[in-house]
Amino acid sequence: MEEEPAGRDSRIIPTSKKNLLAQTLLQWSKAGVVPHGAIQKAATQFGVSRKTAQRIWAEAKLQIQSGVPVNIRGRVKGYEHKDKFQLDAAKVRELSVLERSNIRKLAYKLDVSKSTVANGMLKYHPMHNVVHIDEKWFYMTKTSERPHFAENGEVIFDGKIGIFPFTTMEPAKRKSKNRPRGTMETKPIQSVNKEVMRACLIEKIIPAIKAKWPHNVSKEIFIQQDNAKPHIHHNDADFLAVASTDGFKFHIRCQPPQSPDCNVLDLGYFRAIQSLQDDKVAKGVDELLRNVHSSFDELSPYTLNKVFLTLQGCLTEILKVQGCNGYKTPHMNKERLTRMRTLPQALEVEEGVVKAAVAYLQLPEHDVSTNYDISGVTAAVGF
Known part of the structure; x- marks a missing residue:
């Protein structure tokens, strides 16, 4: 049974679909110009109107001319908590391994609470760059x-x-x-x-x-x-x-x-x-x-894509064993998920696993030093 294409009567187009449409037209284009009929072809393929496809392509060309990566954002934004704090990834990368070896040190260097550092790290980066x-x-x-x-x-x-x-x-x-x-x-x-x-x-x-x-x-x-x-x-x-x-x-x-x-x-x-x-x-x-x-x-x-998912699965297992090498490579039935078209781009991590790893990192240093190296856990958490 064929999958029914997305209808054209939907007023809200997912941001992911807009970017895929723009990427497809980029692949078809030569020197910033798409061949005749490409706009209509893309519109049909992604289930949107020709006018919408033209607007997305025009926005993509403006970003290309400005020298920035193409990133088509949705116009409709959902509710966001104003008090939600996002860690500055650039500041974290500037710290040495010792300065971010545990939650307490990282929180001190970033001048935030330990709970703030621990929150919001429940999904791996897609690792595309x-x-x-x-x-x-x-x-x-x-x-x-x-x-x-x-x-x-x-x-x-x-x-x-x-x-x-x-x-x-x-x-x-x-x-x-x-x-x-x-x-x-x-x-x-x-x-x-x-x-x-x-x-x-x-x-x-x-x-x-x-x-x-x-x-x-x-x-x-x-x-x-x-x-x-x-x-x-x-x-x-x-x-x-x-x-x-x-x-x-x-x-x-x-x-x-x-x-x-x-x-x-x-x-x-x-x-x-x-x-x-x-x-x-x-x-x-x-x-x-x-x-x-x-x-x-x-x-x-497709083999390489599965290897990156295996890496993310291993990072989760490393969290569970507190940075030790004694873990088994997980199996997630990637072949079956591929056939079902449900193979994810990035794996999610259970909140309990992250909290347990964070609690381990918060142990006093003299206790941690007698265990396995914790830097692997720190890397897996995402610092």
Whole structure:
């Protein structure tokens, strides 16, 4: 039974539908101009009048010309509590890990009550502007702003930025039956140090993000890495020199040390791409690189979307075990939810789970220090 399209007699159009309509027209447009018939096609697809679709597109073009991300807001606003306090996320990010290691310290630094800090954090951020980076060794023998989808399921952004090999070209030192001496060969870089990582981030990863990033989403991007020694610091001078260029604003953030693994690459992405690569035979480094690249290309954006939901599920489990590594990866029947078209973009967290984690963070420091590292719980709460 087909789903009945939204009627045109509804006077209030959800903000989400307006933005999806605008995003669809953006995908169809070239240099800010949509092809003939596109407005009517979008109006029919989203169940609105042609005049409404024209108005939404006109508003989107004005935002594009102003150099801001497209965000169509509804005209009708519901009742809002005037006394509801929203934490300033920018101020929170400016604090050091120690300054926000528990509720009491964070409340003191923000000059608010502890209860104020604890309230209003019951849903994870969709993570559409978070890029996870990490290294992965692939062997010839067996031993990644998250995808964006339109309302009709069309892939707007596949969530894959690129895959960059740590290799170098060197002339062959000896002659063999396969090639003469001096032939340029691909060799793996044996030591991936800070200089190598900095060059990869600045010369490859950031340009690739700029080239593939959707035009209609926030250009403030958080690059998440673990605390491995080769990774650069957030205040690295060379990184800061390119962090705010071409309208983008890049930030580097690290997982708290000794905390549970909260990197989607380790949680599912590397596992998925390794399984694809294992099915291909490689007789040399060049062939291995081709296999890994083709495996990267074959990886479905729907798989990546599910991995990000797995990450949010893991964050909830981390809250339940007070930042410990002893938790099981949750299963939420994502395949069934996908078939039912009810797969969420972000998971909600039970209020009781958050309150229990907040109560744990409020324990005296000398008690907390004898337990598992709490920074993972702090990160999961959303500070």
